[in-house]
Amino acid sequence: MIKITIPKEAIELHKNTYCKEISQYLRDVINSTTIYIDKNIPHARLTSGEKSFLEFILQHINEIMIADPHRLEELIELITTEADQQFVNNTTCRDRIYKKILPKIFDYESFRDGISWRFDKTNGKRLSTKNEKWNGNIFIEKLGVRCCPYCNRAYVFSVKRENSQKTVKPCLDHFFSQSRYPYLGVSIYNLVPCCTVCNSSLKGNIDFNLKDYLHPYCDEHLHDHFKVNIATTVKSLKGYKLKDSDIEFVCSEKVQKHVNDFALKEFYKKHLDYIQEIVIKINDYGDKSYWDSIKRYDVADPLQLLLGNFWQSEDINKRPLAKITADLCEQYGISIIDD
């Protein structure tokens, strides 16, 4: 994982579309006599505690939608304290707000699918409109991230099939759990493009925080804390067939939880065949005739052509397994040979 920067343009789009729409929707919910929750509760009346709590959310709506992860973590504290005060001894109201009302307002699936909502004052239901100017697909495109920042093993493309309305939907992880903090369902700094294995099978509902985990939009780089190396017991790479036990990991205390929760050591060992190929290429790298044969193609980065992957740390997010490639190049001091 290397730091991902959300472009200003994306933040502005989020602020000027979803943030405005959700603010208005929230305002309408607060001011409405009744709201439609579901078919069992079609004309719900908000209690004064529920209204006060939603007003508190409305006061912080801009920050909720576009603040950075550190501020989001502070907002979680503030909002949890407010909920504790408003819903003291009233788990029914708390559950209704957290499980029924907030998920409909901060509706992640709609952002992913390109749907906007406005409040229907006649019946308290939601009216949908297609939003093709700003949605999860466009967000991932603007980020320019091509593969999962958590594992660097899978692409995160989302595509629309020709002659079909069907789209492969993007997978956006909620760094801070959506089920625990439903008001962060469409917060731009809480949406991390990632692969389905990391999102659903591994991270799931684990309560991530900034103390124990690295956030892809914050300053820290996982790459600086976790390296894939060949064991020093392997003295010569020439003709050597690697074994599982030859793969070693350098892992600082800071990223232990990340590495464990995403099973990075276990998964990377499954790529022994890839590591073996990189090791062979690194070995050939010193062979001048091989190097010359690559250079004749006149590509911008002949070493990338030789290795079949990006090899510099800043390019890790561009292709799966580039992290392994970069780590091994660093271990063996590989870089472009000048003439």
Ligand SMILES: [Zn+2]
């Ligand atoms: Zn992943």
